[in-house]
Amino acid sequence: MPRLLTAIAVLAVALVGCGDDGTEALTVYSGRSETLVAPLIAQFEEETGIQVAVRYAGSTELAATILEEGGNSPADVFFAQDPASLGAVSGAGLFDRLAAETLELSRPDFSDGEGSWVGISGRARVLVYSTESVTELPMDRDDLLDAAWKGRIGIAPGNGSFLSFVAASILLDGENATRAWLEGLAANDPVRFDGNSAIVAAVDSGEIDVGLVNHYYLLRLLDEKGSSTAANHFFDAGGAAALVMPAGAGMLASSNNKDAATEFIEFLLSSDAQAYYASETFEYPLVPGIAASDALPPLDSLDAPEIDLGELGAALDRATELVSEAGLL
């Protein structure tokens, strides 16, 4: 028994001491899901020999975490699925400016104008719908407020992409119009999900009829299942609902591992990684010369709203407030 006691004591001491593991791994906060990103990380580790520790969570949650951590953030790179989360961090002055060589790898119209984060892959907001139960498609998002859609719409209100869309709506149409739309949506009893893939799965299974999601989740489902009764509808009215936004990455100013961080971001813009987005995740590559999936309409043919992506971050907090006030979050 004394031996057990000693063991317990040793362990207790060891536990308190193991908060910091001391290795110089690159720490990435990833708002992109593990299923999408893990293969890329593995490839990066293999090619460079740099160890990567990834913290997976929602983009907004990670942005809030970085804001709370401030200058003490353990993160070196923030890889987010939406420009608003990136903008929130850059707005607080927590990103370093990226080098010109890094920035010019990607399309400037999908990166921050100030150069504090760079676009990695493009994603379009769409309405996924069931071809079995939906005969008349809505022209734009206002049509979804019709009582005919009550209880039939799926949304992921805590998801960075949805919140970016709301932030875009604030910039384009103003706060009042956005609030009115969110309240109208809430009155239509939308079904709330944690993420986009669950929405697409629910449309596919017939649980709901339509969902506000990003375009590629359906393509991933099709890739897995072979066929689906669900289809994507690209809004063509050019409003916030047709937002095309990049997933992007930035380097934390507090990082003490900046060379590895830059190397990681440039790896995400390498032709291998970009081809991975096109063929595996079905997003739009943003490096010129890499083709998107054949199943998609060309990126430049989409009727996206004119918007300065760098400004989305400033509207994010207001967007989360409006969504919450409408009772959706």
Place this chain on the structure above:
Amino acid sequence: MTEPVGLLEAPLESARPPRPPSPGRTPRFLWVAAAFVLVPVVAPLVVLAAKVVGAGGDAWSVAFSERTGRLLVQTIGLTAAVTTGALVIGTATAWLTVRSDLKGRRVWSVLVALPLVIPSYVLALVLLSAFGNDGVVTGALGFLGVDSLPSIAGSFGAWLALVITTYPFVHLIASAALRRIDPGLTDAARSLGASPLAAFRTAVLPQLRPALAAGGLLAALYTLSDFGAVSLMRFDAFTRAIYAQYQGRLDRTPAAVLAMILIALVLVILMIEQRSRGKGRAYTPRPSRTPTQVTMRPAMRGLATGFLGIVTLVGFVLPIVVLVGWLLRSDTVSLEWSAAFGSLWVSVAAAMLAMAAAIPVAVLVVRHRSRLSIAMDRAIHSVFALPHIAVALAMVFLAVNYLGPLYQGFAVLIITYVALFLPQASGAARGSLEQIDPSVEEASRGLGRSALATIGVVTVPLMSKGLAAGGALVFLTTMKELPATLLLRPTGFDTLAVDIWSAASEGLFGLAAAPALLLIVVSAVPMYLLVTRSYER
């Protein structure tokens, strides 16, 4: 005696009259040790409260918003409904397996307790799948021409999942009580012509009331705390809203305010319970003779067997069938061994640390009872009842602002587990310490050993059985823990629970099968042993 699963440990109450405190002052090192234990229990709550108070008007506007009111109504409504359901089912299963003359009732008694080993979030995702379009239940109803069922998600699904998770607590506590109840009263009622039901209502139920109150309280606290099932069922309870606010907002104040309100709600319930406790006990301490089994009519027997069958089917068979089905259907077994190993080692670490922390707590509470040690015991027990998501959120605030290098480290995660689950270890340790005659320790002191050495050489070995049982409980509870792990896990660290959660929240049910089955297998055996042990007492 400790309750069957150690989850309801009445602070400082034992059937035996308390022994007079041992002579001599309380050694100072005991208080130092207790202070070390108490700090991680209390500090996060202080930080959370400071955060809420510091937010001033913003906090008020969240607290008194219409949305918060709605959350309150929904949460309390669900809690009441689940508690009622658990009480009805748990009392029925307990009576049928203890007092009726049903065949195989001992086997049934184990079978109906089995849902204990299935975490609520696993149950929720199994139900979602089983009642979905490609689900087992939908398929089984196919011959009736049913090809789809209304979605189970929402209030009904959350209720069902939580009733299945909580009725075993009522079942175990009520079974133990039924075994202690003097059957004389029932026999008298029956011989005076009362029907079995009337005899149960008039003679058994009043004696059972304290046990049912305990079981009901447990079900209610569990429901208020549950995060996984309500989230997967998309039911707007407080815990889900706290996590949604934490995830979806840049400002963490609203999450903190909601967490504070939920904590206050639980504390109010605990206070009410504390006040009402100890009034009107109807127990006879020991039955005058062993209970006779109540004879049921054949029709009733069939009905009862059917009932137990359905409960077992939905609560245990269905989940296992669905999970195994997923496993067989997916081409690759997607089990992350790192997650399995992660679960295992943090649970072992939490159990060991909890056992270490339980020693000074148990010794103080049993051997040096004072107002202070009673207050300490209450504080520890109160944190145990608090929703993990709220405590974890408080811990995040504490760690990011004050703990520097420990932030996002294993130490914070494991200490949080210990803060949450300590009463399981200290309660069990206390139980065995109460049965040790203090004269053994006094003899050791009299022979010249120091107080510290006496605890190490005499006290701890004597209560090691209780400590070990408590440690096992902490291990099991840590294995299943979800919300605190989600918020506090170190970067790159996964557990089985987190894997199940990530797969389920992305709608990839198949990926959840292997980790869920492994989690059940690992926790099933020790849980089963602990349960059957409590039956033998």
